[in-house]
Amino acid sequence: MSEKRIAEVGPSDYPAKRARTDEDQEDIVIDYNEEDAIPPSPPEEANLVPRGATINFSALTRKLAEARRAKDTEPPANLSSLEQHRRHQDSLVSHIFMDQDFSWLHLKPDHASRPLWISPEDGHIILEAFSPIAEQAQDFLTAISEPVSRPAFIHEYKLTSYSLYAAVSVGLQTEDIIEVRALLRLRVRTFSRKVPVPDSITAFIRERTLSYGKVKLVLKHNKYFVESSHPETLQLLLKDRVIREARLMTVQADNSIKAATFTTSKAPVKGNLVIPGTAKEAEKKKDDGKPATAAPTDADLFTSVVGVEGGLPTLSLSPILMVNFLVDEIEEDDENVHAFEINDAKIDDVKKRCNELEYPMLEEYDFRNDTVNANLEIDLKPATIIRPYQETSLSKMFGNGRARSGIIVLPCGAGKTLVGITAACTIKKSCLVLCTSSVSVMQWKQQFMQWSNVTDKQIAVFTADEKERFAGPSGIVVSTYSMVANTHNRSHESKKMMEFLTSREWGFILLDEVHVVPAAMFRRVVTTIKAHSKLGLTATLVREDDKIADLNYMIGPKLYEANWMDLAAKGHIANVQCAEVWCPMTPEFYRQYLRIQNRKRMLLYCMNPNKFQACQFLIKYHEDRGDKVIVFSDNVYALEAYAKRLGKLYIHGGTGQVERMRILSWFQHSPQVNTIFLSKVGDTSIDLPEATCLIQISSHFGSRRQEAQRLGRILRAKRRNDEGFNAFFYSLVSKDTQEMFYSTKRQQFLIDQGYAFKVITHLDGLDKMEDLVYRTRDEQIELVQSVLLASESEADLGSDVRGGEGDLAGTVTSKDFGRVPRMPGTQRTTGSLQALSGGAHMSYVEQNKSANKKLAREQAPRHKLFAKREKEKAAARKAAR
Numbered sequence: 001m002s003e004k005r006i007a008e009v010g011p012s013d014y015p016a017k018r019a020r021t022d023e024d025q026e027d028i029v030i031d032y033n034e035e036d037a038i039p040p041s042p043p044e045e046a047n048l049v050p051r052g053a054t055i056n057f058s059a060l061t062r063k064l065a066e067a068r069r070a071k072d073t074e075p076p077a078n079l080s081s082l083e084q085h086r087r088h089q090d091s092l093v094s095h096i097f098m099d100q101d102f103s104w105l106h107l108k109p110d111h112a113s114r115p116l117w118i119s120p121e122d123g124h125i126i127l128e129a130f131s132p133i134a135e136q137a138q139d140f141l142t143a144i145s146e147p148v149s150r151p152a153f154i155h156e157y158k159l160t161s162y163s164l165y166a167a168v169s170v171g172l173q174t175e176d177i178i179e180v181r182a183l184l185r186l187r188v189r190t191f192s193r194k195v196p197v198p199d200s201i202t203a204f205i206r207e208r209t210l211s212y213g214k215v216k217l218v219l220k221h222n223k224y225f226v227e228s229s230h231p232e233t234l235q236l237l238l239k240d241r242v243i244r245e246a247r248l249m250t251v252q253a254d255n256s257i258k259a260a261t262f263t264t265s266k267a268p269v270k271g272n273l274v275i276p277g278t279a280k281e282a283e284k285k286k287d288d289g290k291p292a293t294a295a296p297t298d299a300d301l302f303t304s305v306v307g308v309e310g311g312l313p314t315l316s317l318s319p320i321l322m323v324n325f326l327v328d329e330i331e332e333d334d335e336n337v338h339a340f341e342i343n344d345a346k347i348d349d350v351k352k353r354c355n356e357l358e359y360p361m362l363e364e365y366d367f368r369n370d371t372v373n374a375n376l377e378i379d380l381k382p383a384t385i386i387r388p389y390q391e392t393s394l395s396k397m398f399g400n401g402r403a404r405s406g407i408i409v410l411p412c413g414a415g416k417t418l419v420g421i422t423a424a425c426t427i428k429k430s431c432l433v434l435c436t437s438s439v440s441v442m443q444w445k446q447q448f449m450q451w452s453n454v455t456d457k458q459i460a461v462f463t464a465d466e467k468e469r470f471a472g473p474s475g476i477v478v479s480t481y482s483m484v485a486n487t488h489n490r491s492h493e494s495k496k497m498m499e500f501l502t503s504r505e506w507g508f509i510l511l512d513e514v515h516v517v518p519a520a521m522f523r524r525v526v527t528t529i530k531a532h533s534k535l536g537l538t539a540t541l542v543r544e545d546d547k548i549a550d551l552n553y554m555i556g557p558k559l560y561e562a563n564w565m566d567l568a569a570k571g572h573i574a575n576v577q578c579a580e581v582w583c584p585m586t587p588e589f590y591r592q593y594l595r596i597q598n599r600k601r602m603l604l605y606c607m608n609p610n611k612f613q614a615c616q617f618l619i620k621y622h623e624d625r626g627d628k629v630i631v632f633s634d635n636v637y638a639l640e641a642y643a644k645r646l647g648k649l650y651i652h653g654g655t656g657q658v659e660r661m662r663i664l665s666w667f668q669h670s671p672q673v674n675t676i677f678l679s680k681v682g683d684t685s686i687d688l689p690e691a692t693c694l695i696q697i698s699s700h701f702g703s704r705r706q707e708a709q710r711l712g713r714i715l716r717a718k719r720r721n722d723e724g725f726n727a728f729f730y731s732l733v734s735k736d737t738q739e740m741f742y743s744t745k746r747q748q749f750l751i752d753q754g755y756a757f758k759v760i761t762h763l764d765g766l767d768k769m770e771d772l773v774y775r776t777r778d779e780q781i782e783l784v785q786s787v788l789l790a791s792e793s794e795a796d797l798g799s800d801v802r803g804g805e806g807d808l809a810g811t812v813t814s815k816d817f818g819r820v821p822r823m824p825g826t827q828r829t830t831g832s833l834q835a836l837s838g839g840a841h842m843s844y845v846e847q848n849k850s851a852n853k854k855l856a857r858e859q860a861p862r863h864k865l866f867a868k869r870e871k872e873k874a875a876a877r878k879a880a881r
Ligand SMILES: Nc1ncnc2c1ncn2[C@@H]1O[C@H](COP(=O)(O)OP(=O)(O)OP(=O)(O)O)[C@@H](O)[C@H]1O
Pocket: 385, 386, 387, 390, 410, 411, 412, 413, 414, 415, 416, 417, 418, 539, 684, 685, 686, 687, 712, 713, 716
């Protein structure tokens, strides 16, 4: 796309944001707009090497010689700051890399066998993913930094305050991070940097981690306490006005007010916790029910800190080194702790403030020593075995024997539900599960029943239709965010149910699809429900706004993020071939596209006849191979037009629930129905393991999240473990239109996960295809005319409703809910009389048939005389008949 075209994409191209929080409307509206509101940044001219510039070799040689001389006289070792280094650097390539020229860094002699490189500039870490020790390195890096991009050979990570917070919260200490100590203990000596850790990075890590992990938020007897083993830290926090004001004061017998005094107690000591569904639990069960008392193995310990999947079978630890690991944790546990109570209404402010003061609060729940809250007797069914990455993610949560609050990020279809259920079965206390829609609520309940031995009486659902309570002192409630967060117009039953939820202390709160929940709603949930530990689950922790950062203090740090490519390589999710198919616009469509400036441009690039044909060709090609195909279109006008023309079934917001279920069931079981068209109501949560091919014809601007969620529909393909099996994901893009820009942006998340998008510019055999639609120019012109006659609102991606609202598997709903219906757009066209009478392929299309009837009804009353004549005429006509 040309720069001009990129520059053209302005805020007016983005649909307006809408909010919706109705009491009984349970479903969360997925707001993809957050990401799209970011205007594309112009290329940074300064960093670009002018194309076609000729190289002056003699000047370069001279520069090189000068640089060498300067290096000899002033070795970089004497220089202290980055700036000084940069001033003196002058190598053959300096002018190309400019301020990214780090040739002054001294490579270690054995750098070839060291896979890590750390940028002194911004904390970015580059890992050679082809190194034999890359897997261990990866696990360590995901524990301390944020994965930025993980394609096949080179991975990029970034050290951030949040990532260091997460590292500390899973038990790593400052020196572990700087010195890669955890790994050195495992004798992976070659595992380290090609260059020494730059001073700037060491200072950054020290500065950030100094305060991290020192303060905890603890819920005891339905009261919140800020707890620390460093009294001076609590004193420091109390100097802050927000925290001081949130501190609870108690009124004494003599009416004097006294701040809740510091309590001193012993922190609970770590024991042996076994996560259900793991191999270790199976071993434990074999031992005739004897409690597992064996000391954790080196691999277990390592896994609990940096999380290497399946442990490290090739590495052995000396007992001394192993003891070191234990000592690190027990030392911390033995310390005395001090605390002050805070007002639960101000909990969110305190958390936020602590975050700002660089003392983020860790939330840990010592559930095994909680004698106040009743135990919930649930366990995974004996046949349930969790997968290694599920175990790794859970070991991050339960690594020190308590439940740490935080977020687990697993790819779509990787089994987040089972991770949540296993966590609930480990904690064994009352649990509240919050999801984005009522259908998800039913799915969660069904999954609990499928994987665990929970009884019908122990699990209840709270939706607009059902307001159940569990029997007994403890149990599970599954509900939606909206049901819990909304405060207006509650029914009497809802109010009573809310009293039930808010009056008790929950051991565990499970937050599904955390990335889509609006921050305000989250805040209300977190402040109204008192829970000891929280676990957020998501596949795509991406948003361009600061709401992801909010999750850090509202739930906790990211505890684990799986690598999509690794899971695909191990057969847990399907291998997917991704392709972008470039479809040139036909001259008629392109002419109109350039002429029109409103949203109908979008309709033009969706309805491009070449795209239509590509879609038809790909459907046929994949149906013939035995694939089941889902075609996604955000635009409902295009969805219906494509599906009707190609003779396929379709589902969008206006399709009734029974009809949806029937279509989905045919798609799953009938060999006659191999392709269905879905609007964005099918983006998330829909579980169709039969689907093996996706074709995307229209999508929501540049939403990376939507692209990933859609890909997720085929990652769970049943046939994924067949030899040589590949699922297919095609994005059809009209060439030289805005769609190309959006498409590139959309793919970024998946590219960062290691997916490669091939560009297809020609589909072999398309021309020879029988019954190819819109083959003739006349047909194409007719199509463009019908698009032009469509109202502007047909181009609206927000509207998923041509007659109704709803969601498919539940998570997505129309964003049009509550919106005032838009008036059909008017347009003025220029043309000859011949064109208007249909002589130039223009046809008259009746858009609103009922309008005429309405008009007739609304006609002004006629004069009595005329009315009488009319009556007589009508009577005569009747008599004649
Ligand atoms: N340990 C396991 N053993 C067997 N099957 C599993 C296991 N874990 C997950 N599955 C299966 O994998 C499929 C996907 O699981 P699930 O629906 O929980 O994925 P998800 O991560 O929530 O996906 P999405 O983000 O797309 O909703 C389900 O059919 C589930 O039964």
